[in-house]
Amino acid sequence: MKEYLKKLPEEILNPINCACAVASKNNMQAYLVGGFVRDLLLGVENLDLDIVVEGDGLRFAEDYASALKARLIRHRRFVTATVILEDNLKIDIATARKEVYPHPASLPVVTRSNLKDDLARRDFSINAMAVSIMGDNFGKLVDFFGGKNDLADKKIRILHDLSFIDDPTRILRAVRFEKRYDFRIEPETLKRLKAAVKLGMLEKVQPQRLRDELILILKDKEPLKEIKRIQQLSGFGFINPRLSISKKNLELLSSIEKEVGWFKKVYPERRRLDTWLIYLMGLIDSLDAKKVKNICANFVFKRGEESRLLSYRKLLSKLTQGLGRSSVEPTRIFHLLEPLPYEVILFAKAKYKNQNIQKHIMDFFEIYHGMKICVSGDDLRSLGFVPGPFYQKIFTIVLNAKLKGQVRTKDDELLLIKKLIKG
Numbered sequence: 469m470k471e472y473l474k475k476l477p478e479e480i481l482n483p484i485n486c487a488c489a490v491a492s493k494n495n496m497q498a499y500l501v502g503g504f505v506r507d508l509l510l511g512v513e514n515l516d517l518d519i520v521v522e523g524d525g526l527r528f529a530e531d532y533a534s535a536l537k538a539r540l541i542r543h544r545r546f547v548t549a550t551v552i553l554e555d556n557l558k559i560d561i562a563t564a565r566k567e568v569y570p571h572p573a574s575l576p577v578v579t580r581s582n583l584k585d586d587l588a589r590r591d592f593s594i595n596a597m598a599v600s601i602m603g604d605n606f607g608k609l610v611d612f613f614g615g616k617n618d619l620a621d622k623k624i625r626i627l628h629d630l631s632f633i634d635d636p637t638r639i640l641r642a643v644r645f646e647k648r649y650d651f652r653i654e655p656e657t658l659k660r661l662k663a664a665v666k667l668g669m670l671e672k673v674q675p676q677r678l679r680d681e682l683i684l685i686l687k688d689k690e691p692l693k694e695i696k697r698i699q700q701l702s703g704f705g706f707i708n709p710r711l712s713i714s715k716k717n718l719e720l721l722s723s724i725e726k727e728v729g730w731f732k733k734v735y736p737e738r739r740r741l742d743t744w745l746i747y748l749m750g751l752i753d754s755l756d757a758k759k760v761k762n763i764c765a766n767f768v769f770k771r772g773e774e775s776r777l778l779s780y781r782k783l784l785s786k787l788t789q790g791l792g793r794s795s796v797e798p799t800r801i802f803h804l805l806e807p808l809p810y811e812v813i814l815f816a817k818a819k820y821k822n823q824n825i826q827k828h829i830m831d832f833f834e835i836y837h838g839m840k841i842c843v844s845g846d847d848l849r850s851l852g853f854v855p856g857p858f859y860q861k862i863f864t865i866v867l868n869a870k871l872k873g874q875v876r877t878k879d880d881e882l883l884l885i886k887k888l889i890k891g
């Protein structure tokens with residue numbers, strides 16, 4: 469693995485070397501673990517460093533953060549910490565530990581232990597490998613559970629029979645890794661997964677933990693594959709007992725996939741898009757507003773997320789009425805769409821195949837979006853107007869003229885204002 473590590477970019481290799489120096493100074497052993505090691509072997513870029521320390525991980529993290537001049541966040545309950553570097557690179561530090569689950573689906577009780585126990589508590593063999601970063605052992609792979617072979621055989625395999633019972637979020641994780649890497653959940657693991665689903669384990673997990681896994685799935689590159697597999701293995705009753713995914717839903721989701729792909733390709737520089745929210749809108753489209761409200765409360769969505777999930781229904785009927793005709797004034801298109809989040813506009817584009825709606829939305833993104841006038845209050849004052857509500861009226865007239873293509877430059881705008889006054 470030495471060669472793999474040496475090929476890493478400087479911004480990753482430097483913090484790894486620094487971790488080695490800090491661990492040596494403290495007489496501790498430090499390892500890279502989890503998804504980072506998996507992706508290193510797969511040749512997939514992964515910038516989330518995960519370090520496990522045999523010894524006091526929090527003490528290590530404090531020294532490490534000061535050596536890197538980085539910010540430190542401690543999570544004392546789990547004896548872990550996160551070091552955040554200036555370029556926003558995040559490094560998770562954990563004390564090697566053993567976990568005991570007092571009840572199925574509960575949070576584990578953690579005690580300090582060694583690397584082997586730490587790897588044994590993990591979800592799948594492919595995520596249970598470590599790489600030493602210390603001295604002569606730098607780059608040595610530690611693989612107690614056959615993770616490397618499973619990677620080569622493209623297998624998702626749990627490490628013990630109760631893995632899905634202890635932590636049912638692993639049901640969703642298994643699907644995520646299977647589809648992301650085009651692997652297969654191996655037969656015994658699949659049997660255990662189905663048994664856990666049958667026991668209703670997903671419904672027993674704290675909803676926020678399910679929410680986090682669901683968001684990760686919907687953020688993946690091809691969430692539709694994962695959605696279909698979840699539908700096949702467990703269904704989406706863990707979001708709402710009434711939720712089942714119909715053929716119509718699947719069509720909507722694949723239309724969303726197309727629209728998101730189109731938008732990212734045509735407008736890569738536009739503001740960040742929460743694509744997962746659009747997929748979630750598609751997933752829960754068949755539920756009424758009351759049920760959506762319950763989901764938001766149960767999953768504790770952030771306020772902005774909740775408002776987009778809840779408001780889109782009301783907004784959509786307004787949109788279809790406003791944009792369904794072939795000829796719609798540019799000002800109407802602008803005033804209808806400009807205040808809306810991109811997620812809602814793209815969802816509408818995916819849901820309503822009416823040609824007029826499609827065209828008006830495309831025009832909006834292409835021509836009208838973000839349009840602003842150049843003249844300001846100062847300009848009106850220089851023209852001799854006393855400030856008042858009248859200013860807003862003039863601005864609206866100028867903006868409408870601009871949307872219609874009647875004025876382009878600031879000079880055009882001033883000319884229009886002068887004409888208006890004369891008139």
Ligand code: CTP
Nearest residue numbers: 502503504516589590591592595596635637638
């Ligand atoms: N892990 C686990 N059980 C879970 C969640 C995480 O055993 N329910 C372990 C796995 O070893 C995993 C590591 O914690 O590799 C880090 O978890 P996370 O960051 O969620 O996943 P990654 O494997 O890094 O995957 P991703 O690339 O999606 O971040």
